[in-house]
Amino acid sequence: MPTSRPPLSTRRVLQAALALADSGGTDSLTMRHLGRELGVEAMSLYRHVANKDAVLDGIVDLVVAEIDLPGAEEDWKVTMRRRGEAAYRVLTRHPWAPPLLMSRTNTGPAMLRYIDFTLGVLRGAGFSWKLADYAWNTMDSFVYGYTLRRLAFPVAPADYAETAATHQHLLAGGEYPHMAELTRQVTLGHHPGDPDITFGLNLILDGLERLRDAEQAG
Template structure:
């Protein structure tokens, strides 16, 4: 005897702002922000595109909220923490988060981001620096100097034209273009990479520590 179909209908998960944002984040992580459209987002959610506008204003609204979601993943400095250690942990956390979401750095630096996570992140950073004795002006300069290192290093890491494992091979390939007679120092550096004396890797923490150590000598 055939089984009778269940009289209980499967309930569709209701559409919500949170569900839309989580789907948008997944799509952006997979294919990049440029490929994210309201139509594609609706298709991924199995709904009509117009139904999205009951929960979000437009694509810009979605992107702003996505950025705020990313910022919420970054470690927030504690006001009573040692400021150098707090800024170091914050920077390393931000760098790791942005590497996990390769699309996120550009909208983070090119948009006015005033979501709750960003406001808390910024306020806590300023608060930690103020507790350490920095004036508001100097705290703002310190935050901007550290953030410039985070964003610049992250963008370089995400867009570098070849993988770290290929550095020695690429150095050997380009060596004829940098003859020692004309470019002696670049040539010697390249030869160190080719020989394996130096891996050629740029290290996030090295630049960060240079910044933090120099900031420690500032008059607050």
Template sequence: MPKTPASPARTPLSRDRVLHTAVRFADENGLGSLSMRKLAQALDVEAMSLYNHVANKDDLLDGIVDLVVAEIEVPEIGGDWKAAMRRRATSAHETLRRHPWATGLIGSRINVGPAMLRYVDATIGCLHTAGFSLQQADRAWNAMDSHIYGFTLQELNFPLVPDEYASAAEQFLPLIPAESHPHMNALARLVSSGAHNGVADFDFGLDLILDGLERVRQTRPE
């Protein structure tokens, strides 16, 4: 009798596999859809087996936040601090766009995973080594992160895509006549004509912050 083909070996369940699967699930379905039951189904295991690798839902969320943060470039300490912080900001923005659910989660939790601790410590170290006091460094990286998180959230949730801006501006014009809203009317006409694309510019805001921080760095803290 022919032998029955052996079933393929199942990949052992581990914390790393649980967390990476949870990140993929959240990317595809949104964080609101992530539950221990649905995650277990995605892994083809019983839900109770997950608790051998994550303590609870909070532990799962902390773990997936840390995986996302691990994708962000960590700034080098020493050298050109502006270039390092620019790369950090750009990397963070790109990472958060890949994981649209992560920005809100990062901002709403106290994150003490190893990737987050390394990321924050290197950021403070980069700024402090460049001449910022620790107090200035703290304010500096928080100002940058406010721009990164706020810009990303607006970009992800804005109701229009860039290709729709011109037509939307054209439709908006009757609501902002030049007699009562001259500046908005003029700007909307630039967008509707294609002379200005109206798209928010991440680097524009980043440049303003970095230039402002350079002025702060040149001051002497009390």
């Protein structure tokens, strides 16, 4: 008679799955491993989740739910920038999540809430429905794309120069002259390597503002 354990539930299964993914990535998230973590056989999990895909969908929505929706600031651009930065922070805290988030159609409640909030902010700032829709799609394409690229190229900004130096030989053949020179610039410390996500966010937000103004003027 082992120590009695709390009974399983969908919620407990998903939370354990999230913890497992956080500690070892998607590879370590197997039904058997997840069962072991909960002190249970793998097949028992199927009483509480339909299949592994349901587990993946579930933990992705748990992550999305972690994204704080900023309060409604007076300035919509500030709100939107914070929203993008918050998403980036949360997604990089769970590096296994973005590939899942983007390669499956996700309509979990947290995601819907997130989108609804965004539409509200843009409408409040005077965007037409059409432009608001374009706007959040453009923002999110960038945020997710940026996050994924950052994760797939996991060089901390501080190490960038060093890594660049290491890869110099790849570029030495003269086949990629511009990359070679760019790498040299980074190595010399003339510029810091990858842009912060704020760079792109501001670029897009400024552009959207101009489009909104043109729309209102026209």
